[in-house]
Amino acid sequence: MHDHSLHQAADQAIPAGERARDPICGMMVAKATALTSERAGRTFYFCSPACKQIFEDPERELKSMRTRVALALTGVLALAVLRAGAFLALAAGATIVSWAPIPALPWFTWGVWLFILVTPVQFIGGWSFYKGAWAALRSWSINMDLLIALGTTVAYFYSVAVVFAPDILPVKVEERDVYFEVSAVIIAFVLLGRYMEEIIKKRSSAAVRKLMDLRPAIAHVIRDGKEEEIPAEAIMAGEIVVLRPGERIPTDGEVIEGSSAVDESMLTGESMPVSKEPGAGVIGGSLNKSGMLRFKATRVGKDTALSQIIRLVEEAQSSTAQVQRIADEVTRYFVPAVVIVAFLAFFGWWIAGNFPQGLLAFIAVLIISCPCALGVATPAALMVGVGRGADAGILIRGAEVLERARKLNVVVFDKTGTLTKGEPNVTDVVPLGSLDEAGLLRLAAAVEVGSEHPLGEAIVRGATMRNLELPAVTSFEGIAGHGISGMAEGRKILLGNRRLFAREGIDVAPAEQTMAALEQGGKTAMLVGFDGALAGIVAVADTLKPEAKEAVAALRSEGIDVIMLSGDNKRTAEAIGRELGIDHIIAEVLPGDKAAMIRDLQTKGNIVAMVGDGVNDAPALATADIGIAIGSGSDVAKETGGIILMRDDVRQVVYAIRLSRATLRKIKQNLFWAFIYNSIGIPIAALGFLNPIIAAAAMALSSLSVVANSALLKRARLDV
Known part of the structure; x- marks a missing residue:
């Protein structure tokens, strides 16, 4: 529900290279004026202080949101109690004033009580909406916060005028014609929905946080012939690091002394510990299980495999799919049109002689049209899909990869080192x-x-x-x-x-x-x-490889043609192809000719994925519609693949393709329901058939449904 991704046409004037997407809300912002934050050597850009705060300290922001939700719900509950008490008092034949706790003060009327209860909800509970609305106005955009702030503020100040200055209004009104409750309940509903959404997103996007938690705080290095304890980020390339059993490896390196078994499961998804001897490489963030090791630090800071993996996952989760870009273009004009419809509904009802109904229609249109579900449709699904991939040791570089995976119909395998050992x-x-x-x-x-x-x-x-x-x-x-x-x-x-x-x-x-x-x-x-x-x-x-035949069969069951490229002679290549169940074999191919083979397949109208080791196959991986680099856990930066498999298991190719397709399906489902919701709700609200409180509840529900639908990706069956 934290949607800031909708802009006016003025945003189009900013060149693409000078814009960036806010990783929290998805809003496109100008780099020159946006707030920034550094992480792992990368700069992130934010539309507002609220988004920056969520990014830098999500726990603190969640706690603050919990406080605002509690305040808003308390206010709404108090309103309900007051309303029930007034009803009982009237039923008993008493006046509201005689029921009130302070009967000696006649100016404590029904409207004043509502004003006292609602004001904290409006300006403390709803403060985040005002901050977000101001940030949107400064960047010449229209966002959900602006729509909610506008709708609830109109309801609130209209009610204040009814209670304290009714003569300034264009129609004659009575004190019972106030909409304090509408304002308070809308804020409470939206805040509660946003809070629940953030909790679901927090659970769904645990991949990056788990990766970050792998970084140990301290390390033991040899300096001047003595062992020293230093902050892990202070390790310099070339230093000797001492690693004891049970400690996490602080940076990438090469073992020079000792032997041990290292658990790399959090990085590669491989459950079995990996034996390490002198000369073996170690990956920062993995866990030393048994023996004592000494290793030379080879890559530190943002150059480590762990930092590169975190960066890839973050970039993929904040990337934009083509379907979302289309949605952004539609909503670029949709939201300003909604504001016009809201004003037309208001003036239409006023001219028809029903000013209060016009006000309700105005508020309902603004609230029901808040495109919060559209804003989170893509990020929510990407967050879950890319996060699930990272948990399994599969790194997906961006949303574009997901879209190409949907149309994929040919997978080309390099033989040596990919299908074979x-x-x-x-x-x-x-x-x-x-x-x-x-x-x-x-x-x-x-x-x-x-x-x-x-x-x-x-x-x-x-x-x-x-x-x-x-x-x-x-x-x-x-x-x-x-x-x-x-x-x-x-x-x-x-x-x-x-x-x-x-x-x-x-x-x-x-x-x-x-x-x-x-x-x-x-x-x-x-x-x-x-x-x-x-x-x-x-x-x-x-x-x-023992799993190769199973992987090929699974791909064919998905309706994908499998081709094997090999530099071997035709007889040897065909023998291996027969054993795997691959009919299409291209043998005696020189390494430099593999990319040409991929281009030839593409010219025939195929959407092609190339699976290789990421080194000799780099040109072919880059040429393919989707390059899948396999067994690349220790050197992510050099890979040219759109998908990187940390584990040397070709079954992960099938898993990655299924995950990509499932994630894109979720994005499309989310966008469909979000558009349908707005398309049906706006005319109903404009005609006066939708109470603003119901509109707020429906809006909160739509956004929650999008996030919950995305979370179902965690349960999808993807294994071979």
Whole structure:
């Protein structure tokens, strides 16, 4: 209900680059005249002191609002008691004056009592409306506060004139024709609705606050050879930070000593602790679980991953979707028109001889037309949607991404490191002689110890994972284009291709059928020889991520075509595509050609998302309608993706797309109901069929319904 986003046409004169959106109320303000506040190296702009206060100290502002709500409700309750007491007194045949607590003062009439009770509500409870109205007038805009202040002030001062100076009014009135109650109840309803809205928004936008709470207040660093305790923000790049179990990591860095398990769940959404050894990177804000670490600070202050994440979430939550920009354009002219309709209704009823009814119609039109629901329709849904994404380790850069996600019909995956693990692993060990699988792999790994070739490293890693003890190898020989050989346990070991075995005079015919099948499956098959005979086959491949097939199936169920881009040869790429259930494979693509492939898909009318690792795939990510950078938790700033997945899990692609679509649906639902509400309510109010008190209640209810509808996003089923 805190809507300041509606402006007059004069606002259009301000160039886009010189305007900014108030993160609290959504109002577009001129940077040159707006109030400002700094956070994490970024400047925020505000339309009024009230918005700035909410941003800088939301708890204090909520407490102040609670006080004003209590005052307003107390006043309204007192009015109800007074009205009930007067009714009972009249029913008993007494006069109002004889019922009053001070019968000796005849000037304490019914109207004076109402004046005494309502005045604090009008000017203390409603003070925020006057402040907001003044801020709007100064910036040549019309906002909700101005409409409420105008409507209630007219009702209040008209009633004051009826009680204390009835002769100045253009028609003859009696003291019972006062509207003090209308003014007080409107203020109470609107304040109560705004207070409830702020509570719901506070619960829904917890993501940024939770991220900010991750920053520890103090840190322990080594200075002049001694450990010192300093404020965390005073850490300088290059300093050595000491981290004990149970402490939060104060800044980004690289481990130089110690080992531990670190909980990064609040940043990445990954529940399992991550092992940290010397050389590993640590992210500020994550929690050290077990061991003691020393690390060198590499990025501090606003450059840390946590600061970048907070900035991205804040920017996304305060961004403007195209649907909201259309709503802003409509309401730019809608609100001034409403003020004209209110005055026409007033003068129409007055000319018809019913001045009091005209006054009620004037107030009702102003109150029912307050476009508070329009103002919060987009921010409320964005706040919940982007916040839910941040909780799951998904960063959405802005509202534009949500809109493009609605029309998305093609998702292109880079293969290596995205659908696959990005490193070769042993997939098959096939004995063809006297050795079993363990014995065969043990000998193959023995001759590859110390190898820098990725395939050799994969074989050694496979043996290590099986806890195999490798024999020492002598007489090691590498044969270019063929393979390697060496002596172990007094026997010669061979590992290589068919050419190596032909050179050694060893028949490989018994292995041909198995070799062909493995190669058809996209694997690299290597022959192993032992003591002059064929011993078996070891196959290595870049294995699929276990969740990749599930993610592809989920995307296809959403009606999205899935394409895989790969630099591998066509046979290998097609084998992986078959395993994943992907029909459209583009193989043998050079890294520089990926962006051209995306453009080609777009020229055919497709809305394309590109999923990659955010480094080699940067041009393609930037070219796509939606770039999705995956597994980028430690270096957010370099990413070009519109969506950043902190966790290396391709199922989050599906989650992110579903979340984007669900959020945009909520925005559209909110805007629809807000427009319908105003379109129906204004003519009813102008014709005199709507009491201003009912209008205020309906307005408060409409805004609450928009916020509550947005909050339902937290319950939407999005998981694969």
